[in-house]
Amino acid sequence: MSVFDSSNSNKVNQSNIKAEGHVAGRDIVTNNTHYHLPSKPIIHKENIKLRELIEEHEKEIELDSEYKEFSNKLNDFLNRKVEGKLRNLEEKLTDGDRDYIIEYAMEVKESVTKKIMLNSHYASAQKIFTYLLSNIRASFLHGVTSRIKSRKFQGYEIDDLVKEQIIEPTLASMDGCSLSIEIDEIYGLLYILTGNCYIEWD
Numbered sequence: 001m002s003v004f005d006s007s008n009s010n011k012v013n014q015s016n017i018k019a020e021g022h023v024a025g026r027d028i029v030t031n032n033t034h035y036h037l038p039s040k041p042i043i044h045k046e047n048i049k050l051r052e053l054i055e056e057h058e059k060e061i062e063l064d065s066e067y068k069e070f071s072n073k074l075n076d077f078l079n080r081k082v083e084g085k086l087r088n089l090e091e092k093l094t095d096g097d098r099d100y101i102i103e104y105a106m107e108v109k110e111s112v113t114k115k116i117m118l119n120s121h122y123a124s125a126q127k128i129f130t131y132l133l134s135n136i137r138a139s140f141l142h143g144v145t146s147r148i149k150s151r152k153f154q155g156y157e158i159d160d161l162v163k164e165q166i167i168e169p170t171l172a173s174m175d176g177c178s179l180s181i182e183i184d185e186i187y188g189l190l191y192i193l194t195g196n197c198y199i200e201w202d
Helices: 048-063 072-078 089-095 099-118 123-143 145-150 155-173 183-195
Strands: none
Touching: 048 123, 072 099, 072 123, 072 183, 089 099, 089 183, 099 183, 123 145, 123 155, 123 183, 145 155, 155 183
């Protein structure tokens, strides 16, 4: 039987239609519900060693003690290595196609260097900054350098990797420390290492 009634060509006879979906002679409005899994927040594993150094620093502040010596290892990080080809911060960033960030890099490098010197009379503060510089360097050399050298990654991909593997975990580990380390200062430590020939971007 035809689905159209010959008595009225404008009417649709649906009595003998079998269908899996909707059958209608007019428009159908459907309301579909879509479910999306909530994105999981990134949880950074606590750095136990750094937490111990922070606690030591807080206790030292309470004692208001002054430390007269300056750590040799920290001093090494704050001064340029002498062996090999020497390039300053601007040259290294330019060679790594990062000349657009030179002004910012110099600014945050100078800012965190001042903070290090202002807190250098605390032995615990020196230990914290030494640990941060050492840890940032190791993380960069083992997690970022190989990708830069491969030349298979875009600059923004390297940026994301640095932020995810170095900047954010370090910042999270410094939470609650009276040194009040901010994200710009973590980048400043990265550029201290860059300017003093401990890491490269090309």
